[in-house]
Amino acid sequence: MTKIKQNSPVLFFYNNSKKWLMNISKKESFHTHIGVIKHSDAIGKEYGSRLMTNKDKYVYLLEPTMYDYIMKIQHGTQIVYPKDLGYIAARAGIKDGQKILEIGTGSGSLTSFVASIVKPRGHVYTFDVDEKFMKIAEKNISRSGLSKYVTQHNLDLKTSKEIPVTEMDVALIDLGDPWIVIPKVRKMLKGSGAIFAICPTMNQLEKLTMALVENEFTDIESTEHIIRTIEAREGKTRHSFQGIGHTTYLCFARKAFFGKTKAKTTTKAKTTTKAKTTTKAKTTTKAKTTTKAKTTRKKTKN
Incomplete structure (x- = not known):
C-alpha cells in the first residue's frame, strides 16, 4: 500500500476536464469551482482514495502516470x-x-x-x-x-x-x-x-x-x-x-548499407583495367607499325 506524504505527486481528479497535478505540500491549498482542496487532507491517504471539498464535492487522489x-x-x-x-x-x-x-x-x-x-x-x-x-x-x-x-x-x-x-x-x-x-x-x-x-x-x-x-x-x-x-x-x-x-x-x-562505396571501387577498378588494356593495345599497335615500317624500308633499299 502506497501512502501519500509530503512532496508526493498527486493527480486531483474530478472529471476528464477538471484535474490538477501537484506535489503535496501540507501548508498549501487551492480554490476550485468545486470548493477548496487542502493538501494536508491528502497526507496519509492511499492513492485511489477520495477527498471531500468544503462544498461536499469529491476528488480522487490518483498517482500520476507519464500521460x-x-x-x-x-x-x-x-x-x-x-x-x-x-x-x-x-x-x-x-x-x-x-x-x-x-x-x-x-x-x-x-x-x-x-x-x-x-x-x-x-x-x-x-x-x-x-x-x-x-x-x-x-x-x-x-x-x-x-x-x-x-x-x-x-x-x-x-x-x-x-x-x-x-x-x-x-x-x-x-x-x-x-x-x-x-x-x-x-x-x-x-x-x-x-x-x-x-x-x-x-x-x-x-x-x-x-x-x-x-x-x-x-x-x-x-x-x-x-x-x-x-x-x-x-x-x-x-x-x-x-x-x-x-x-x-x-x-x-x-x-542500412546500400553498398554504394563498394560499387564505386569496383567501377574504378574496371576503369583502371580498361585504361591498362587500351594502353597495351596502343603499345602493341605502335610496335607492329614500327616493325612494318622497318621491313618496308629494307625492301626498298634492296
Whole structure:
C-alpha cells in the first residue's frame, strides 16, 4: 500500500476536464469551482482514495502516470501527443538501456516520455538552440523526476561540424527542415539504428524521404495517427464531440548499407583495367607499325 506524504505527486481528479497535478505540500491549498482542496487532507491517504471539498464535492487522489505529466506539461512549443508517443516507442523498439538522440527538445514531452522508458540504464541526449525553450523543458523534465536520465545540449546540429554522440540506438527529430540533419544523424546512429521525424506537412515528408534514400536508410514508413474518444454511458453511448484529430505526420526509417562505396571501387577498378588494356593495345599497335615500317624500308633499299 502506497501512502501519500509530503512532496508526493498527486493527480486531483474530478472529471476528464477538471484535474490538477501537484506535489503535496501540507501548508498549501487551492480554490476550485468545486470548493477548496487542502493538501494536508491528502497526507496519509492511499492513492485511489477520495477527498471531500468544503462544498461536499469529491476528488480522487490518483498517482500520476507519464500521460498525466505530458498532458499537464508547460507548453513552450507544440508538444508530441501520447497517441503519437506510443507508436514511436513501439515502432522504434525503444527499451531500457538504449541511448537516444533527440534533435529539437521543444517543451520536453517527447524527452520525458522516452527517458521514462530507457531508464535506469539508458540515457537521452537532447539538442536545441533556443535557451528559453530549453529552460521550460528542463523544468518539465525535472517535474517528472527524470533529470538524471537526460542531458541537454545547446548546439545547432544543422550548422555544427561536431559529432557530439555516436552509436545511438534511436534518433528523434523535431525540426521544420529535418532533411538537413540526416547526413549527420547517420554518423551518430549505430547500424540498423532507427530514426523518427515529426513532420507537420506532407511536403516535409517528401523532402525527408528523398534525403533518407540518398543517405542509405531503409524500411521507410510515413504514418498519421488519429484518436477518437467514445463517451460510454448506459443507454446513450456515442462519439465525443471533442477529440484530438490531426497533430502531425511521423516518418520512420532505419540505417542500412546500400553498398554504394563498394560499387564505386569496383567501377574504378574496371576503369583502371580498361585504361591498362587500351594502353597495351596502343603499345602493341605502335610496335607492329614500327616493325612494318622497318621491313618496308629494307625492301626498298634492296
